[in-house]
Amino acid sequence: MSTPLAPILAVIGGGQLARMLAEPAAAMGVPLRLLAEAEGVSAAQVVPDHVVGDYTDLATLREVVEGCAAVTFDHEHVPTAHLEALQETLPVHPGPGALVNAQDKAVMRERLGAMGVPCPRNAVVADPAEVAAFGFPCVLKTTRGGYDGKGVWFVSGPDDCAEAFAAAASAGVRILAEEAVEFRRELSAQVARSPSGQVAAYPVVQSTQLDGICHEVVAPAPDLDPELALAAQRIAMRLAEELGVTGMLAVELFETTDGRVLVNELAMRPHNSGHWTQDGAVTSQFENHLRAVLDLPLGAPEARAPWTVMVNILGGDAETGRLYDGYPHALARDPRLRVHLYGKSMRPGRKVGHVNAYGDDLEDCLERARHAAAWFRGDLGEDSE
Helix, strand or coil, X not given: CCCCCCCCEEEECCCHHHHHHHHHHHXXXXXXXXXXXXXXXXXXXXXXXXXXXXXXXXXXXXXXXXXXXXXXXXXXXXXXXXXXXXCCCCCECCCHHHHHHHHCHHHHHHHHHHHCCCCCCEEEECCHHHHHHHCCCEEXXXXXXXXXXXXXXXXXXXXXXXXXXXXXXXXXXXXXXXXXXXXXXXXXXXXXXXXXXXXXXXXXXXXXXXXXXXXXXXXXXXXXXXXHHHHHHHHHHHHHHHHCXXXXXXXXXXXXXXCCEEEEEEXXXXXXXXXXXXXXXXXXXXXXXXXXXXXXXXXXXXXXXXXXXXXXXECCCCCCCXXXXXXXXXXXXXXXXXXXXXXXXXXXXXXXXXXXXXXXXXXXXXXXXXXXXXXXXXXXXXXXX
């Protein structure tokens, strides 16, 4: 068997994040080996060396990582015990001790509270009576398994709590209650960190959610107080170091109406709020994730243009043809537009791609990105300019 020309990196999970790792990996000459959940999923379409299997099965995980230099993830759902077992034979990035803080919201809140990191008031609750004691209105979250708005409920009284506790009981997880924060907007601070401790911090961005799913990102966050931006970056860098994160860390934050930032969620992988970096930063989050997990020097995170806007293409109710069919209009209208499609079929609410628009004028970037995303969704007619 010939020696590979570069270290092989194992990637667990076949979604669009793994797919988007493939482009910089190819440019760097780094071979990827993928564990996909099904044949034909997003990343399996572009990573030839892939195995279809169950990420909760340790034997399958061992088979995938054999001969690899390190392993990283498209998602945070691999069981902690399996990660610890893999760590006995190769580097796991991020490691189980770090990743558990993104897997379990109760663990994360306890750890951040002990560190004195600003967070919403929170408590693990066992029943509606304990939620009432915590105080309404509030937000209930399953401690594990929630994403893109799933596993999250806004409740204003005891009668609203039944669905959350039923879902938690079915999944065998706990419920975390958090205060309903009065916030001005949501922000995201992203950093890359290598095993040797080098850190690269990206500009803090503004994100907008639609039905719990990241819909739009503006980089940098408009009119953000420089001191508050620095505070957000410092929180992200501190968390990366003290939690021992290797790779990308996204810290989702609330900017409160009284001028503070509170940590909402953590993601230890490339993140939707960083997709703007593919076209708007010197080094994308995907390339820096690769560099970090292979302990290579990190790339510059600075923005290439004054503004970059990312808008997700989310599946809607409209009947559309192939997403590919949106290219002639979108690219002819805006030759500077950057389109990233994930090889997925449309269905309501599903992330099937995103568009990036960059330039000197924020309103122009917003209009261009929003128009293109709406066109691909099928929301605009043939007479739209």
